[in-house]
Amino acid sequence: MLVSRGPALLLLYRRSRLFPSFTPRSVSTKAYDPLRILFCGSDEFSIASLRALHAEHVKRPDRIASIDVVCRPGKRVGRGLKRIREVPIKAVAAELALPIHEIDTFTGWKPPVLPEGPINLVVAVSFGLFVPPRILNGAKYGGLNVHPSLLPDFRGPAPLHHTLLAGRTTTGVTLQTLHLQNFDHGTILAQTPPPGFEIPNPDTCTVPQLLGIVSPKSAEMLVEGIQKGLFVPPIEDAGWYSSAGQKDLIHATKIRPEDRHIDWGKWTCLDINRRHRVLGPLWSKSLVVGAPSGSTPTFQQRRVIFGEIEEVQPLKGCEAFALVPGLPFIDGEHTVKADSGKGVYVFARDGRLIRIHQMKVEGQPYADALRAALKARMVGSRTFSSNDGSFAAFHNPLC
Numbered sequence: 084m085l086v087s088r089g090p091a092l093l094l095l096y097r098r099s100r101l102f103p104s105f106t107p108r109s110v111s112t113k114a115y116d117p118l119r120i121l122f123c124g125s126d127e128f129s130i131a132s133l134r135a136l137h138a139e140h141v142k143r144p145d146r147i148a149s150i151d152v153v154c155r156p157g158k159r160v161g162r163g164l165k166r167i168r169e170v171p172i173k174a175v176a177a178e179l180a181l182p183i184h185e186i187d188t189f190t191g192w193k194p195p196v197l198p199e200g201p202i203n204l205v206v207a208v209s210f211g212l213f214v215p216p217r218i219l220n221g222a223k224y225g226g227l228n229v230h231p232s233l234l235p236d237f238r239g240p241a242p243l244h245h246t247l248l249a250g251r252t253t254t255g256v257t258l259q260t261l262h263l264q265n266f267d268h269g270t271i272l273a274q275t276p277p278p279g280f281e282i283p284n285p286d287t288c289t290v291p292q293l294l295g296i297v298s299p300k301s302a303e304m305l306v307e308g309i310q311k312g313l314f315v316p317p318i319e320d321a322g323w324y325s326s327a328g329q330k331d332l333i334h335a336t337k338i339r340p341e342d343r344h345i346d347w348g349k350w351t352c353l354d355i356n357r358r359h360r361v362l363g364p365l366w367s368k369s370l371v372v373g374a375p376s377g378s379t380p381t382f383q384q385r386r387v388i389f390g391e392i393e394e395v396q397p398l399k400g401c402e403a404f405a406l407v408p409g410l411p412f413i414d415g416e417h418t419v420k421a422d423s424g425k426g427v428y429v430f431a432r433d434g435r436l437i438r439i440h441q442m443k444v445e446g447q448p449y450a451d452a453l454r455a456a457l458k459a460r461m462v463g464s465r466t467f468s469s470n471d472g473s474f475a476a477f478h479n480p481l482c
Contacts, residue, residue, distance in 0.1 A: 113312030115224065117148035121194050121202045122181075124172045125154060128298050129208035132229060133172060135302035136206070137179050139309070146310070151195055151202065152176040155211065156185045189215050194222075204314065206305070207261060211240070216263045224314045226261030228269065229305045231297040232335070233257060233279055233324045238267035239335030243293050247285070247361045249333055254293075255279035256301040258308045260318065271322030272313040273304050290361060338362060347409025347481060352394055352435035364388050364443075367409070367481040371444065372460035382478065385459065390441035390449050397436045398428070401474055405430040410480040411439070413453065413462060414473075427452040429481065 122133055133152065140147040154176070157169040176183050186192050189212065194202040205226035207214050219226045232242040233255040239245070246254050255275025262268040282288055283296070308314065313321075345355060345367045359365050366388045372381070397405075404412050411429045427439045439452040444459040456462055461477050 112310065113315040115312045115315050116203060117145055117199070118204045118224070118309070119148050119197055119199060119202050120150045121153060121205045121218075121222070122150055123153040123205065123207040123210040123212070123214065125170045125211060126209050127171060128231065128294060128301070129210065130172050130175050131298035131302040132206070132208045132305050133175060133179075135306045136309075137181070139306050148199060149197060151182045151184060153184045153186060153210075155187055186212075188212070189218060194218060205261060208301075208305075213266065214261055219261055219263060226269075227272075227305065227308065227314055228259050228261050228267075229301040230257045230259060230267055231294075231301055233274060234259060234267060234271060234322065236324060236332050237335040240266075240337045242335040243290050243297070244338055244361055245333055245335040246282075247288060247290065247293065248357060250285070250357070251282065252285045253279035253281055254297070256297055256304055257322075258304045258313070260314065270318050270320050272318065273308050273321050274323060275300070275304075277323050287360070340366075345409070345481070347429075347432065349432060351433040352431040352437060353433075355392070355431055355437065356394060359389070359392060364390050365392075369411075369444075369459075369461055369481050370478045372478075385445040387445070387461075387481065388443040388449075389439055390443060391439075393438050393440060395428070395436050395438045398474075401428070401436075404428075404474070404476070405434045405436075407480050408432045409482065411456070411461075411477045413456070413475045425453055427456055 120136065122129075122136065124130065124133055133150075136147060136150060140150055152172065154170045154173050157167040157173075160166055160168045173183060173185075182195070184192075184195070196202075201221065203223040205214055205219060205222050207226060207228050214226055230238075230242065231254070232238075232246060234257040237245055257271055257275070258273040259267070259271050260269035280296075280300075282293065313319075343358065343362050343365045345358075345365050347367070350358075355365065366386055368384050369387045370382045371385050372383075398414055401412065401414070404410055408430050411427055413427055414425050427442070429437050429439065431437060441449055442452045442455050443449045444455050444461070447455060447459065449455075450458070456477070462475050
């Protein structure tokens with residue numbers, strides 16, 4: 084009987100058997116007024132959604148009548164703060180000839196009122212500012228947001244980073260309403276079907292690569308949601324990833340400089356390599372010899388940034404250094420020259436060896452790790468010898 088009613092019904096039946104939490108939804112389109120959209124965005128992720136909405140506006144002006152773009156003002160950067168860095172979406176909005184409103188706060192700001200009427204839908208994608216109830220309640224259809232995760236997992240401002248840091252192999256995108264009080268707590272209108280789509284090469288995938296995958300999928304889901312009128316009451320909750328009983332839900336907090344600070348007592352080699360791939364150059368602190376004061380050497384603590392690292396096989400005779408994770412050493416005597424081809428090494432907590440190829444000592448440029456260590460006088464005066472070779476240790480473990 085199922086086959087006689089068509090392959091589409093058979094597919095829905097199979098999906099519901101394979102994923103018991105999946106409930107087939109009606110795909111009928113709800114009627115709504117021509118949309119006058121206030122689009123709030125900033126970066127490449129939001130640009131993909133803006134371009135998709137604009138394409139729909141050009142194709143179906145009866146569906147999307149207008150789009151106004153809200154972005155934050157440019158920030159002064161560089162030496163002397165003489166250069167202004169504009170948010171990327173501003174140039175795209177200008178390219179598409181869309182009205183632009185630059186604001187750094189919604190306090191005291193009112194959405195534009197067009198000849199056809201007021202804004203009736205707010206779309207916020209990777210914006211950074213919370214859209215207040217005053218703005219949302221003033222729009223007939225409230226607000227929409229697309230989020231690059233399977234909500235409620237990875238709520239927060241950095242879902243892509245935390246998805247990769249958690250070692251996930253699948254992910255998805257979510258279309259939700261804008262909540263009146265909290266980020267990422269709206270009603271889920273559409274979501275990538277379970278269990279999500281696969282992350283290609285999850286062991287090597289970077290944030291820009293993952294961004295290139297989720298951006299078009301999110302933009303497509305946003306346009307399809309508008310085409311179907313999913314935002315028109317009565318609103319149906321389409322979420323399948325329930326927060327009930329889920330112990331592995333992660334809050335995708337903002338990435339801070341401290342997230343790149345290596346914890347040698349806790350991080351394994353996998354942790355270090357993964358964070359280096361996802362977050363960029365990691366850092367630690369080390370003692371360096373300061374300017375001489377009489378006959379007694381002085382020491383200063385400086386930040387050390389690791390530009391290029393690699394896991395390598397343990398060197399013969401260096402096993403003792405594994406007892407102190409974070410203690411860098413050189414495969415040679417402390418008097419070795421910077422161009423000798425010798426390397427700088429350090430053990431992680433799990434006893435796996437990391438070679439540091441490039442690093443930057445605070446106050447100096449990036450350089451070959453050995454050259455940088457010798458120039459900063461980070462290497463101690465004592466050489467440890469074994470039957471297999473000699474190793475020079477640094478003054479102290481990295482911290």
